[in-house]
Amino acid sequence: MVNIVISGLPKNVKIPKFINYLEKAVFRDVVDARLLHTMHVDGNVKNITLSMRSNDARRARRFLHGLLYQYAGKEYPLECWQNDTENSRQTRDRNDMDYPDSPTDKHYLNDVEPSENPSSLRRELEEIDLKIEIVKRQRILLEEENKLLMEQKKSEMLRKIGPNDYENLVKFEKVCGLKNSNDIAKVSPPSTTNAKKKNSNKLPSFNAPCKIIIKEMNQVLSDHVKPENRDMIMSLIYSAIRKRLILVLQGKSFMPAPDIVHLYRLKYPQNTDMKLLEELMDTVSQSFWPKKQSDNPNDNEGSNEVKTKNEETDVVIIKKDENEDTENNDDVQIITENDVEIVKVDSNDQNNDEKVETKQESENNKCEVETSVNEKTISSIENVEVVDMDNDFDEWVENDSKEEKEVENKELEL
Structure with missing residues (x-):
């Protein structure tokens, strides 16, 4: 058994009631504790000494030391320590009740004892x-x-x-x-953006206000704009209305569509819609307007027919005289439209085949072709290039002279 001293209890507290408090708060079971003696320190506080088993005494010491015990609406700080009577027993002339225990005999909770259970x-x-x-x-x-x-x-x-x-x-x-x-x-270097964003100067769309204003202009548009030109005019009207709305709003952040239309109509009433339409028509008056398709298919076919070079093309043919000498080969003769028919291009023909017909029959010209070897004709207008009168003829003359020499050599061999 081990003796523990509990100091700071109220004077009027009953010991059985205090032991019952220990059983409920600390042990949660019946504890074997016996009161050895009681000592009154002053008029309100007393000290008691209890004897109990070592484990119970250790648990009671840990719980009670420094506890604020409540009694009769007041708090009483308690102190608890173990009283080793065998080690610190001294002979006293007077009763032990007259002298309190010295503080040197107190053992506080901070002196942790090792647990006996492994x-x-x-x-x-x-x-x-x-x-x-x-x-x-x-x-x-x-x-x-x-x-x-x-x-x-x-x-x-x-x-x-x-x-x-x-x-x-x-x-x-x-x-x-x-x-x-x-x-x-x-x-680390300062933060720099690699790519700067381009400033977009695009106007806001104003879809809802533009639709309302265009709806109000419907009558004017139907009276003065042709159906085939309506798409072109509508895009111009949209952009003009958007620019006007920018000027009317003057940098306002947000407004409902009806309020925007109301501000627009205060500055541009409905009687100015016709003026806006006339201004736009004037700006595009010199541009290309789409032509109306005729109901007669013959007219459409006639309009699609195209003539190259004012519907007549002169085909250049270089001819050299057989009787002249090779040194006098600079004389060139140009055959005009009397020898070649006019070439006409019909757009309805998807293959764009160009045909050239000569007035002279091939049978009548066989003899001339055999005798005049150097005569050359152009069979396709697409292959005709711009003729350089100073340089190109020289090359042709040299080529013709070579061919003429070959023909003469063949005749001599025969």
Whole structure:
């Protein structure tokens, strides 16, 4: 059995009631506790000494030391310690009740006693090991987060560096060797945008206000605009109304569509719609208007027929006189439209085949072709190029002279 001293109890508290309080609050069971003696310190406080088993005494000491015990609406701070009578027994001339125990004999709760049960010791050691393991894992997690943060800063720095920014590239090499995020932030270059956004000067669409205003102009448009020209005029009217709305709103941030139309009509009433239409018609009066298709298909076919070079084309044919000598081969004769028919192109023909018919029959010209070898005709207008009168004829003459010599050589051989 172990004796414990409880100091600071109220004077009028009953010991059985206090022991019952210990059983409910501390032990949750019946406890074997005996009152040894009671000592009154002053008029309101007393000290008691209880004898109980060592385990119960240890639990009671831990709970009661420093406890604020409430009694009769007041709080009384308690102190509890173990009283070793065998070790500190002294001979006294007077009664022990007359002298309180000295503070040197008190043993406070901060003097932790080892647990006598080995299973509880093992459990406490396991809990300590678990706490140490949790702390280690938390430390590893913090280190990985720090590494990830540094890699993010390095990638941001590399993204900001341009291909020709050598100074920042040197700084980036220094950053790769750093391990502190604050040092990386100091070395990192200032943020610069690689591509600047282009300023868009586009007008707002104003879809709803434009639809309302166009609906009000419907009668004017139907009276003065032809159906085939309506699409062109509508796009011009839309852009003109949008520009007017910009001037009317004068930088206002937001307004409902009916309010925008009301402001527009205050400055541009409906009687000005006709004037707007006339201005737009004047601006496009010199432009190309689409022609109305005729109901007669013969007229449409006639309009599609195209004549090249004012519907008549002169085909140039170079002819050389057989009787002249090769040195006098500069004489050139141009055959005009008397020898070649006019070439006409019909657009209805998808293949665009161009046909050239000569008035002279091929049978009558066989003799002339044999005798005049150097005569050349152009069979397709597409292959005719611009003739350089100074240079091109010289090349033709040289080629003709070579062919003439070959013909003469053949005749001599025969």
